[in-house]
Amino acid sequence: xxxxxxxxxxxxxxxxxxxxxxxxxxxxxxxxxxxxxxxxxxxxxxxxxxxxxxxxxxxxxxxxxxxxxxxxxxxxxxxxxxxxxxxxxxxxxxxxxxxxxxxxxxxxxxxxxxxxxxxxxxxxxxxxxxxxxxxxxxxxxxxxxxxxxxxxxxxxxxxxxxxxxxxxxxxxxxxxxxxxxxxxxxxxxxxxxxxxxxxxxxxxxxxxxxxxxxxxxxxxxxxxxxxxxxxxxxxxxxxxxxxxxxxxxxxxxxxxxxxxxxxxxxxxxxxxxxxxxxxxxxxxxxxxxxxxxxxxxxxxxxxxxxxxxxxxxxxxxxxxxxxxxxxxxxxxxxxxxxxxxxxxxx
Amino acid sequence: xxxxxxxxxxxxxxxxxxxxxxxxxxxxxxxxxxxxxxxxxxxxxxxxxxxxxxxxxxxxxxxxxxxxxxxxxxxxxxxxxxxxxxxxxxxxxxxxxxxxxxxxxxxxxxxxxxxxxxxxxxxxxxxxxxxxxxxxxxxxxxxxxxxxxxxxxxxxxxxxxxxxxxxxxx
Amino acid sequence: xxxxxxxxxxxxxxxxxxxxxxxxxxxxxxxxxxxxxxxxxxxxxxxxxxxxxxxxxxxxxxxxxxxxxxxxxxxxxxxxxxxxxxxxxxxxxxxxxxx
Numbered sequence: 342x343x344x345x346x347x348x349x350x351x352x353x354x355x356x357x358x359x360x361x362x363x364x365x366x367x368x369x370x371x372x373x374x375x376x377x378x379x380x381x382x383x384x385x386x387x388x389x390x391x392x393x394x395x396x397x398x399x400x401x402x403x404x405x406x407x408x409x410x411x412x413x414x415x416x417x418x419x420x421x422x423x424x425x426x427x428x429x430x431x432x433x434x435x436x437x438x439x440x441x442x443x444x445x446x447x448x449x450x451x452x453x454x455x456x457x458x459x460x461x462x463x464x465x466x467x468x469x470x471x472x473x474x475x476x477x478x479x480x481x482x483x484x485x486x487x488x489x490x491x492x493x494x495x496x497x498x499x500x501x502x503x504x505x506x507x508x509x510x511x512x513x514x515x516x517x518x519x520x521x522x523x524x525x526x527x528x529x530x531x532x533x534x535x536x537x538x539x540x541x542x543x544x545x546x547x548x549x550x551x552x553x554x555x556x557x558x559x560x561x562x563x564x565x566x567x568x569x570x571x572x573x574x575x576x577x578x579x580x581x582x583x584x585x586x587x588x589x590x591x592x593x594x595x596x597x598x599x600x601x602x603x604x605x606x607x608x609x610x611x612x613x614x615x616x617x618x619x620x621x622x623x624x625x626x627x628x629x630x631x632x633x634x635x636x637x638x639x640x641x642x643x644x645x646x647x648x649x650x651x652x653x654x655x656x657x658x659x660x661x662x663x664x665x666x667x668x669x670x671x672x673x674x675x676x677x678x679x680x681x682x683x684x685x686x687x
Numbered sequence: 688x689x690x691x692x693x694x695x696x697x698x699x700x701x702x703x704x705x706x707x708x709x710x711x712x713x714x715x716x717x718x719x720x721x722x723x724x725x726x727x728x729x730x731x732x733x734x735x736x737x738x739x740x741x742x743x744x745x746x747x748x749x750x751x752x753x754x755x756x757x758x759x760x761x762x763x764x765x766x767x768x769x770x771x772x773x774x775x776x777x778x779x780x781x782x783x784x785x786x787x788x789x790x791x792x793x794x795x796x797x798x799x800x801x802x803x804x805x806x807x808x809x810x811x812x813x814x815x816x817x818x819x820x821x822x823x824x825x826x827x828x829x830x831x832x833x834x835x836x837x838x839x840x841x842x843x844x845x846x847x848x849x850x851x852x853x854x855x856x857x
Numbered sequence: 858x859x860x861x862x863x864x865x866x867x868x869x870x871x872x873x874x875x876x877x878x879x880x881x882x883x884x885x886x887x888x889x890x891x892x893x894x895x896x897x898x899x900x901x902x903x904x905x906x907x908x909x910x911x912x913x914x915x916x917x918x919x920x921x922x923x924x925x926x927x928x929x930x931x932x933x934x935x936x937x938x939x940x941x942x943x944x945x946x947x948x949x950x951x952x953x954x955x956x
Binding site: 713727755833 | 858861862863864865866868869870871872873874875876877879880881882883885886888889890892893895896899900903904906907911912913915916917918919920922923924926927928929930931933934935936937938940941946
């Protein structure tokens with residue numbers, strides 16, 4: 342009976358979360374990007390479909406779904422179909438490790454606000470599964486420009502995942518654990534007037550992780566693999582209909598996952614800024630914490646959008662030079678320095 | 688429950704293994720290898736070796752199989768030609784002999800199945816930085832050599848000095 | 858759950874990898890079959906780690922994984938170098954040293 346209930350709660354979490362991300366998070370982000378970007382450019386953005394244009398993403402999705410799949414003229418049908426699926430599944434898999442709220446009791450059950458806690462390595466592995474998506478999309482399309490976009494996209498994802506991993510190593514060294522739940526709990530303290538977040542303790546790591554996340558998720562200015570001007574759309578050239586919807590959704594889901602990771606690892610996760618320690622919570626506190634988490638993630642996403650509409654796009658070789666000659670050496674320096682400091686402080 | 692998961696993963700593993708070897712398109716072959724590595728990684732989780740599982744997903748799926756896919760793309764490899772009768776038969780015969788030998792050993796040297804131990808003893812991190820420190824450092828050196836070798840082997844003839852000379856930017 | 862199914866599966870994978878390595882004409886395909894053999898040995902090591910309860914099996918498996926990965930990378934790079942020399946990655950064409 343106990344096992345059945347736990348299983349039910351676990352499966353419930355595992356089902357509700359991807360639906361919430363794909364059904365609410367991704368459309369909201371798509372709309373926010375267009376509205377905020379429009380405001381930054383002195384125009385208004387989509388407002389007509391529903392209040393504040395909230396139904397615009399729904400309308401776009403319905404339009405894309407109503408376009409049937411074209412007659413396939415590419416090289417490799419398996420790769421063509423697999424690419425959007427792999428992208429979306431990998432981005433959703435990252436969410437399995439991110440805590441949304443602490444442990445709370447609800448109707449007599451003690452529920453963790455997290456699907457599981459396999460740790461930082463799982464997050465990197467789940468993100469690593471998604472590096473196939475641009476390559477398969479480019480190869481399956483049978484188009485030269487798509488292939489260039491696909492190869493460069495995959496290399497971009499791998500390189501910046503390495504950068505993210507090195508930044509995360511510093512945080513894990515400080516907290517002595519790779520589990521995200523414990524990293525969040527370790528930030529539930531205060532440094533004088535400031536909340537005890539990792540962003541103060543690991544500033545270089547924060548910058549590295551932020552840049553790495555922006556580039557891994559394919560947000561501008563790192564979207565050279567799907568550029569309209571240079572590559573005529575890159576690896577999404579030959580896609581339309583539901584596959585194109587999934588490719589776009591995977592990009593937004595990656596951005597949300599990246600922002601959620603930034604908040605979890607460097608921004609205190611779901612803990613309210615001056616809350617200390619871990620107390621058994623009731624459902625309402627957990628809800629407030631969940632909303633705090635959503636607000637923080639939203640702020641990081643607004644930062645992504647702000648950067649996107651401000652900076653010009655990096656070329657592929659500029660981005661590679663940035664990551665391999667600047668970011669990864671800085672990441673190694675960060676790891677070694679953090680290790681030394683942690684060792685000396687013990 | 689564990690048996691159900693094992694049966695599912697073992698079927699995926701065996702099927703993708705067969706398809707990796709049999710499939711004629713090299714890109715599909717590398718995708719099946721990635722799926723095989725993923726299922727072996729998940730089986731390692733069942734065997735209480737989570738770090739090994741995650742390391743396998745990192746290295747084999749998101750590394751090696753991806754590299755083989757990239758090589759297929761870069762070289763634009765064609766499909767494997769149909770094998771001749773001699774090659775197929777000799778391969779099949781070798782496979783049957785090896786499988787028979789392995790099955791024989793499994794049957795005779797493994798009497799009753801013993802119960803698995805409840806715990807895996809020393810934690811992984813302590814081993815890697817304690818007892819296995821020297822092999823890990825030597826492996827790191829080996830990986831560095833492989834990395835340098837890969838870069839040097841793939842240089843084209845006229846490209847030796849000009850790679851970093853004239854570029855502007857960072 | 859008994860241990861012999863894991864060992865049987867790893868034996869099957871190893872055989873498949875060996876047959877693939879012998880049969881395939883493509884250099885990259887041969888490296889991929891080698892990768893199957895690596896997966897088989899990892900599964901075997903993990904199974905015996907679970908059976909003996911000794912964490913050292915997992916550490917050895919990790920080292921095997923790294924070394925085998927390095928080997929496969931070098932194999933793929935050699936396939937690229939081979940392709941540059943003879944314009945095809947076919948292993949049957951490697952017969953210039955035959956008399």
